Amino acid sequence: MxxxxxxxxxxxxxxxxxxxxxxxxxxxxxxxxxxxxxxxxxxxxxxxxxxxxxxxxxxxxxxxxxxxxxxxxxxxxxxxxxxxxxxxxxxxxxxxxxxxxxxxxxxxxxxxxxxxxxxxxxxxxxxxxxxxxxxxxxxxxxxxxxxxxxxxxxxxxxxxxxxxxxxxxxxxxxxxxxxxxxxxxxxxxxxxxxxxxxxxxxxxxxxxxxxxxxxxxxxxxxxxxxxxxxxxxxLRMVGVQADITTQRQAEAAASAATQRLGKIAAHVPGALFQFQRDDDGFGRFPYISERSLALFGVAPAELAADAARLLRRVEAAQRAVVMASIDASGVSLTPWVQEFQVHRTDGALRWIRGSASPQREPDGRVLWHGYFEDLTEWHALARADHRQRVAEAANLAKNEFLSRMSHELRTPLNAVLGFAQLMGLDPQAPLAPDQQRWLALIRQSGEHLLAMIDDLLDLTSIEAGRLPLAPQALDLRPLADDALAMVEAAAARHDLALACEGSGVLAWADRTRLRQVLINLLSNAVKYNRPGGRVLVRLLAADGEAQLQVHDTGPGLTADECAQLFEPFNRLGQAQGPVEGTGIGLTVTHHLVRLMGGRIAVQSTPGVGSCFSVTLPLPAAQGLQGTSLP
The missing domain is CATH 3.30.450.20 (PAS domain)
Structure with a gap:
C-alpha cells in the first residue's frame, strides 16, 4: 500500500x-x-x-x-x-x-x-x-x-x-x-x-x-x-463481539445510493465521474459510470484502478494541454472544461468534451465532479455546416460571375448581330452568295449564343432568388395558340403538324414565364421530332388543377435519360448531334414551373415519343374565383 x-x-x-x-x-x-x-x-x-x-x-x-x-x-x-x-x-x-x-x-x-x-x-x-x-x-x-x-x-x-x-x-x-x-x-x-x-x-x-x-x-x-x-x-475459547449495525446500515445506504446513481447514469448519454489527484501527482477515478465503456472502450473498473489508461488514449498531441488544464483548475479551483480526441479500443477516433467542478477536500486534495460527453457527431455536423456555407458562398460567387459575364456579353453580341443584319440589307454593298451564306452562319451562331446567355441569366436569377413573378388568372388557350404561332415556321421546315386541344382552362401563373415555358417545350418537341411527325398541345383541368401537355412523335427517352433530363448542361449525349442546344433550357423550365407553384413531369417511350406535362394551380385555389381574365 x-x-x-x-x-x-x-x-x-x-x-x-x-x-x-x-x-x-x-x-x-x-x-x-x-x-x-x-x-x-x-x-x-x-x-x-x-x-x-x-x-x-x-x-x-x-x-x-x-x-x-x-x-x-x-x-x-x-x-x-x-x-x-x-x-x-x-x-x-x-x-x-x-x-x-x-x-x-x-x-x-x-x-x-x-x-x-x-x-x-x-x-x-x-x-x-x-x-x-x-x-x-x-x-x-x-x-x-x-x-x-x-x-x-x-x-x-x-x-x-x-x-x-x-x-x-x-x-x-x-x-x-x-x-x-x-x-x-x-x-x-x-x-x-x-x-x-x-x-x-x-x-x-x-x-x-x-x-x-x-x-x-x-x-x-x-x-x-x-x-x-x-x-x-x-476446552476454552475467548473472544470479543461488537455491534456493527450502524456501520452496515451506512454501507447499505451508500450502496443503495450508488445503485441509484448507476441507474440514473445508465440513461445519461455521457459518463458521470469523480476524479481526484493524489499528492504524488497521479490521478484516480473514485467513481465513473458504465458509459465509460461506450465512450472510451475502457471499463469503469479499469479506470478506477488506473486513471492513466484514459490519458494514454488521448490524442498524443493533446495530452499536454489536457494535463495543463487539469493542473490549472486544481490550483485556481475554477471549473474545468476541455475538448480532446480519444482513440477507442475499436480504433475509432472520438471527440470528447469534459467538464467538471473542483472542490478542496479536508485532506487538502482536490476532487472533481464532472461529466464526459461525445461531441463526434456535433463536430461532424459543424464541419458539414462549414462545407455547406463554403459551397453556398462559392455558388453565390458563381451566379454573380455568370450574371455579370452574361450582361457584359450581351452588349457586344447585340452589336455583332445588328451589324450582321445591316450588312445583309445594305443595297449599296450587296454581298456575294458565299458571303450571304457566311453572314447567315454568323447570325445563326450569334442568335444561338444569345439564347444561351438569356438562359444563363434566367438560371442565375432563379438560383439567386432574384426572378420577379406576377402570377394572375390566365386562360391557357390563347397562350398556347400564341406559342404555337412562334414555332410554326420551324415546324414547317420539318414538315410537322401542330395542333391544340382543349379550351376554357384557367391557371394561376405568371404570363411571361409560362409563355417562356411553353415555347421552350414546343421548341424541343419540334427540334427532336421526326420528319412528318406531329406536335400536340392538350389543355386539361382535373382534380382541382390545370394541366398543359406537350406531345411529340420524336425518338423518345429511356428511364435513365428521363431521370437526368432536368440537369443543367446535360444534353443526354446530343452535344455532338445535328440539333443545336444549350443544355440549360429544360433546367430553367423546371425551375420556372416550381416557382409558379406547379410541377413538371415527363412520360416517354423509346421509338414512340414523349409527353411533357406542366401542372399548375387553378385560380380558385388562390381564392380568386371571381378574378376576371385579362
Whole structure:
C-alpha cells in the first residue's frame, strides 16, 4: 500500500484492536499485544506507527508530517500514538477513525504500568477490568466459552447490547445460537469449525442476531481457542463481539445510493465521474459510470484502478494541454472544461468534451465532479455546416460571375448581330452568295449564343432568388395558340403538324414565364421530332388543377435519360448531334414551373415519343374565383 493511502476502513481498524485485546487475554502480555497492534496498523495503513511516553492532550501534526494522537484511559494520560508520514490526514477525523486502536493501546499501556499481580491472580480484575473498559469504550464486549459444558461466561453484556434486560439462567452457546438469524447459523458454526481444525488462526464471522425489540442487529465476532484437553480437544475459547449495525446500515445506504446513481447514469448519454489527484501527482477515478465503456472502450473498473489508461488514449498531441488544464483548475479551483480526441479500443477516433467542478477536500486534495460527453457527431455536423456555407458562398460567387459575364456579353453580341443584319440589307454593298451564306452562319451562331446567355441569366436569377413573378388568372388557350404561332415556321421546315386541344382552362401563373415555358417545350418537341411527325398541345383541368401537355412523335427517352433530363448542361449525349442546344433550357423550365407553384413531369417511350406535362394551380385555389381574365 503506498504511503499516502487512506486509513483502513472502520471494520478493519476495529478488527485490529480486537485482535490485540484477544492476544492480551490469551497471553497476559500487554507489551507484546501493543507491539502486535502497532505492527498490524503499520502494515494495514502503509505508515510507520509507534508509541512514546510524551503527553499529548489533543490530536495534532508535528514537523508537518507526523500525526500525534493522545492515549488516555480512566482519566490518565499514558502517552501518544505517532503515525508518519501523515501530512494528508486531518488530525481530528483521523483521531475519530482510529478511536478503537487508541482505546486499545491506552488500556494495554495502562495494564503494563500497573503493578504485577500474584501468580495465582493472573488475569484477575486488575488486567481484565482494564481490558474490558477499553473494549466497552470501543462498543465491544468480551466473552468466554467453556466448550465441553457449552457454558458462556461474561455473556451478560452481549444480551444487554441487544436490549434484553438479563441473560438466560443457563447462559449457554445454544441459548445464544437461538438469537442468530436462521440463515446465518450454519455459516457461523462452520467458521468456528475451521478454526477448531486449525485452518484459520482466529474464529471470525459477521452475522445477524435478533434484538429484544424484534429487529436484527449485525454483530462482528472474533475469537481464539486458548485451552485444549489432554487428548487435543477444544476446552476454552475467548473472544470479543461488537455491534456493527450502524456501520452496515451506512454501507447499505451508500450502496443503495450508488445503485441509484448507476441507474440514473445508465440513461445519461455521457459518463458521470469523480476524479481526484493524489499528492504524488497521479490521478484516480473514485467513481465513473458504465458509459465509460461506450465512450472510451475502457471499463469503469479499469479506470478506477488506473486513471492513466484514459490519458494514454488521448490524442498524443493533446495530452499536454489536457494535463495543463487539469493542473490549472486544481490550483485556481475554477471549473474545468476541455475538448480532446480519444482513440477507442475499436480504433475509432472520438471527440470528447469534459467538464467538471473542483472542490478542496479536508485532506487538502482536490476532487472533481464532472461529466464526459461525445461531441463526434456535433463536430461532424459543424464541419458539414462549414462545407455547406463554403459551397453556398462559392455558388453565390458563381451566379454573380455568370450574371455579370452574361450582361457584359450581351452588349457586344447585340452589336455583332445588328451589324450582321445591316450588312445583309445594305443595297449599296450587296454581298456575294458565299458571303450571304457566311453572314447567315454568323447570325445563326450569334442568335444561338444569345439564347444561351438569356438562359444563363434566367438560371442565375432563379438560383439567386432574384426572378420577379406576377402570377394572375390566365386562360391557357390563347397562350398556347400564341406559342404555337412562334414555332410554326420551324415546324414547317420539318414538315410537322401542330395542333391544340382543349379550351376554357384557367391557371394561376405568371404570363411571361409560362409563355417562356411553353415555347421552350414546343421548341424541343419540334427540334427532336421526326420528319412528318406531329406536335400536340392538350389543355386539361382535373382534380382541382390545370394541366398543359406537350406531345411529340420524336425518338423518345429511356428511364435513365428521363431521370437526368432536368440537369443543367446535360444534353443526354446530343452535344455532338445535328440539333443545336444549350443544355440549360429544360433546367430553367423546371425551375420556372416550381416557382409558379406547379410541377413538371415527363412520360416517354423509346421509338414512340414523349409527353411533357406542366401542372399548375387553378385560380380558385388562390381564392380568386371571381378574378376576371385579362
Amino acid at each position: 503506498p504511503a499516502d493511502a487512506a486509513l483502513p476502513d472502520p471494520a478493519q481498524l476495529l478488527a485490529l484492536a480486537q485482535s490485540a485485546l484477544l492476544t492480551q487475554l490469551d497471553r497476559d502480555d500487554p507489551a507484546h499485544a501493543v507491539a502486535q497492534l502497532l505492527a498490524d496498523l503499520a502494515l494495514a495503513s502503509g505508515r510507520r506507527a509507534w508509541v512514546d511516553d510524551n503527553p499529548c492532550t489533543a490530536p495534532a501534526h508535528a514537523d508537518g508530517s507526523t500525526l500525534h494522537l493522545p492515549l488516555q484511559r480512566l482519566g490518565a494520560a499514558v502517552g501518544r500514538l505517532c503515525l508518519a508520514p501523515a501530512a494528508d490526514l486531518p488530525a481530528v477525523p483521523a483521531a475519530q477513525a482510529l478511536a478503537p486502536v487508541t482505546d486499545a493501546l491506552a488500556a494495554l499501556r495502562l495494564r503494563s504500568r500497573a503493578s504485577q499481580p500474584a501468580p495465582d491472580q493472573a488475569g484477575s480484575a486488575s488486567g481484565g477490568a482494564l481490558v474490558r473498559a477499553a473494549l466497552r469504550g470501543a462498543g465491544t464486549f468480551v466473552w468466554e466459552w467453556h466448550i465441553p459444558s457449552d457454558r458462556l461466561g461474561d455473556i451478560d453484556e452481549g444480551f444487554q447490547q441487544l436490549g434484553y434486560p438479563q441473560a438466560p439462567a443457563r447462559r449457554t452457546q445454544q441459548d445464544w445460537d437461538g438469537l442468530i438469524h436462521p440463515d446465518d447459523r450454519a455459516a457461523n458454526h462452520e467458521a468456528y469449525l475451521r478454526h477448531a481444525r486449525g485452518e484459520t488462526e482466529h474464529y471470525a464471522h459477521i452475522y445477524r442476531a435478533r434484538a429484544a425489540d424484534g429487529s436484527w442487529h449485525w454483530l462482528q465476532e472474533r475469537g481464539r481457542i486458548v485451552d485444549w484437553t489432554p487428548d487435543g480437544q477444544p
